[in-house]
Amino acid sequence: MPEGDTVYLAAQRLDRALAGQILRKTDFRVPRFATSDVSGHTVEEVVPRGKHLFLRMSGGWTLHTHFMMDGEWHLYRPGERWRGPGWQARVVLTTDDWVAVGWRLPVVELMRREDEARVTDHLGPDPLGDDWDAGEALRRLTADPERSVSAALLDQSVMAGPGNVYRCELCFLRGLDPWSRVGDLAAPDKLVDLTKRLLEANRGSGRRVTTGDPRRGHELWVYGRRGQPCRRCGTPIRRRDGDPSTGSADDERVTYWCPNCQPSPGRD
Numbered sequence: 001m002p003e004g005d006t007v008y009l010a011a012q013r014l015d016r017a018l019a020g021q022i023l024r025k026t027d028f029r030v031p032r033f034a035t036s037d038v039s040g041h042t043v044e045e046v047v048p049r050g051k052h053l054f055l056r057m058s059g060g061w062t063l064h065t066h067f068m069m070d071g072e073w074h075l076y077r078p079g080e081r082w083r084g085p086g087w088q089a090r091v092v093l094t095t096d097d098w099v100a101v102g103w104r105l106p107v108v109e110l111m112r113r114e115d116e117a118r119v120t121d122h123l124g125p126d127p128l129g130d131d132w133d134a135g136e137a138l139r140r141l142t143a144d145p146e147r148s149v150s151a152a153l154l155d156q157s158v159m160a161g162p163g164n165v166y167r168c169e170l171c172f173l174r175g176l177d178p179w180s181r182v183g184d185l186a187a188p189d190k191l192v193d194l195t196k197r198l199l200e201a202n203r204g205s206g207r208r209v210t211t212g213d214p215r216r217g218h219e220l221w222v223y224g225r226r227g228q229p230c231r232r233c234g235t236p237i238r239r240r241d242g243d244p245s246t247g248s249a250d251d252e253r254v255t256y257w258c259p260n261c262q263p264s265p266g267r268d
């Protein structure tokens with residue numbers, strides 16, 4: 001699932017490939033922009049902001065995309081076979097050297113550059129951004145003490161970037177019951193610092209490693225490990241489906257945790 005580090009890496013790859021290239025053909029396969037055409041414009045840069053990606057081009061145009069659950073961008077050489085069915089492509093950008101295909105992107109939007117702020121205004125500080133502000137992230141995290149730590153970590157207006165994998169891993173690393181209240185956090189500043197360090201450690205790697213062990217199957221503490229022994233105490237990792245705050249079954253809110261390493265506040 002895409003999180004801030006994934007989007008950062010995708011932006012970096014697209015920027016390296018496309019910056020300075022003229023768009024020879026553009027194909028928007030979403031109803032709203034089906035007839036739009038920005039061919040002839042030069043790609044200036046591709047920048048990430050949280051889970052949003054902005055491809056800026058000459059003439060003041062920006063292509064805004066959001067990855068949501070399983071979107072991705074692929075780069076192909078002209079004529080190369082696509083790794084995916086064509087009907088899942090939402091946007092295709094062709095230059096002399098590359099064909100960039102955005103797959104399953106729920107948000108594909110052509111906008112003026114000055115309107116980017118409309119998208120990013122609600123976002124909290126981005127741990128991978130140049131304008132990261134730990135104090136502001138802490139203020140937003142602790143603004144509602146009644147909220148669960150889980151809900152606050154997933155809220156992109158608190159911090160822009162971390163998603164469900166990081167939420168589960170952060171709670172484990174801090175020994176927190178995912179459903180504990182923000183107001184009960186002993187050191188919320190440490191949670192903010194760890195969020196930034198984890199995202200930074202994985203920036204640009206294309207992998208998501210929270211254990212420090214990049215070997216396959218060793219990368220994560222709890223996420224995706226239901227029933228397997230906790231790497232610290234051996235207790236079977238548990239999984240709960242659905243949004244912990246609303247009870248709705250939403251795949252993005254699957255929670256993994258170690259009941260022994262992450263005791264609920266009332267239990268000890």
Ligand SMILES: [Zn+2]
Pocket residue numbers: 230231232233234235258259260261262
């Ligand atoms: Zn444990």
